[in-house]
Amino acid sequence: MAPRREERISLAAPVAPPTLRHHVTPILEVSKETPKIKAFVLSAPAIARTATPGQFMMVWIPGVDEIPMSIAAVEPDEGHVEFAAALVGEATRHLHKTKRGDLLGLRGPLGKGFELPISEGKPPPQSLLVVAGGCGAPPILFATDSALHGDWEVDVVLGATTESELLYRRRFNCLTHTLVLTTDDGTAGTQGTAVQGAEVLLKQRRAAGAEGYAACFACGPEPMLKGLVKLAKKYELPLQVSLERYMKCGVGICGHCIIDIKGSRVCTEGPVFPASQLYNTDFGKSTLDATGRRQRL
Ligand SMILES: Cc1cc2nc3c(=O)[nH]c(=O)nc-3n(C[C@H](O)[C@H](O)[C@H](O)COP(=O)(O)OP(=O)(O)OC[C@H]3O[C@@H](n4cnc5c(N)ncnc54)[C@H](O)[C@@H]3O)c2cc1C
Ligand code: FES
Known part of the structure; x- marks a missing residue:
């Protein structure tokens, strides 16, 4: 007997790739690095394990905006990522008001980062x-x-x-x-x-x-x-x-x-x-x- 039509239709929502989907996660740490710049540490294991230097994330500040931020540091074992944002306008003003436990959405890692040259026959240190x-x-x-x-x-x-x-x-x-x-x-x-x-x-x-x-x-x-x-x-x-x-x-x-x-x-x-x-x-x-x-x- 042929399966009934509704049995063949998946009701699962299509899953967007991580570059299009926000990973919504609480802020673990906020630190004031300079009078104008704050650093934020969040848990984002997929980003922490795959990011390379020079790549960035789109940071979604709920109800405000989504802005690009470079990745400053990663802890792949703990799954933590860090970025640092200067206070320049509306989105970063809201970002600077957030505190530990507030939610942000992260998309990434995005873009092409720095590449160390590999020169044949010349091992590090370079x-x-x-x-x-x-x-x-x-x-x-x-x-x-x-x-x-x-x-x-x-x-x-x-x-x-x-x-x-x-x-x-x-x-x-x-x-x-x-x-x-x-x-x-x-x-x-x-x-x-x-x-x-x-x-x-x-x-x-x-x-x-x-x-x-x-x-x-x-x-x-x-x-x-x-x-x-x-x-x-x-x-x-x-x-x-x-x-x-x-x-x-x-x-x-x-x-x-x-x-x-x-x-x-x-x-x-x-x-x-x-x-x-x-x-x-x-x-x-x-x-x-x-x-x-x-x-x-
Ligand atoms: C790849 C990339 C990496 C970045 N990394 C960092 C970082 O590590 N730390 C940091 O402090 N800043 C970084 N920036 C800049 C940061 O995205 C802007 O300062 C931020 O978006 C300002 O938003 P705002 O609403 O507070 O300011 P606004 O008042 O909206 O704008 C202030 C200035 O920020 C720029 N800006 C605003 N929105 C965007 C946007 N969506 N995309 C790009 N530029 C924008 C505008 O050109 C404007 O001149 C990065 C930008 C890019 C493109
Ligand atoms: S931001 Fe849309 S093409 Fe680069």
Whole structure:
């Protein structure tokens, strides 16, 4: 006897992939890292086990908005993920008001992260230079930790406007011997920009006759990244930069984060791009706002 029609129909709702579905989870820890930046730790085992440095999550603040945040750290065994958010507008204002136990939704890990080069016949230790400016520090912290676990030597340049805004300073200090600090106002480290800090390290290395860095990873304000692209050209430094563009879907569907006529999307082909791929793009020139209007940078 043929099965009755209703017996053959699955009543289970179709399950969306984790990049489209929110993992709703309570906040485990909130810490004030700087006067403007708070860090949040949540339980998200699937993200913690698969995320690579430079990837991001879409963070849903119920009833408010969904915004992209870089992954700052993971604890794969405990299934914890951390991100750090600067207070800049409506969504981050609500985020900064949340406390332990409040629910957030996470989608991810999303995008393409940093890639350590594998050079044949040359085992680690190789040297990596990482440069973080302002709230660009989270993905750089994750990349530093991960490279050190892979036996890379990592030199860090951490820049901010002023001493109190040097995000994750203590955590970087625990990880690496070479931590160059720069502040715009000279309250800590060298007065100047993170790009100038990076040039000091590059000059020192050249003067000592040491081999150049095998790679450089950077995240921070776009003018800083633009300066680093110039510096990388001068010192023949293989540079990868993490970009920010206004994101809606975060998974390559809406096209809001496209940066060139080829249709390269920051959410899927990036957010990390080799500097060599940024010529003939909007990098350093313009960006789209929430309504799709082009804004000069
Ligand atoms: C891949 C990626 C990783 C990021 N990682 C971090 C991080 O680790 N820490 C951090 O503090 N910030 C990060 N940002 C920036 C962060 O998403 C914005 O600061 C946040 O969305 C601001 O929201 P708001 O409503 O508080 O501010 P608004 O007042 O709405 O906007 C303030 C600024 O934030 C930008 N912004 C707002 N909404 C979005 C959005 N949906 N997508 C992208 N930019 C937006 C706008 O360009 C605007 O200039 C990241 C952005 C991207 C694209
Ligand atoms: S945010 Fe929709 S395509 Fe990138």
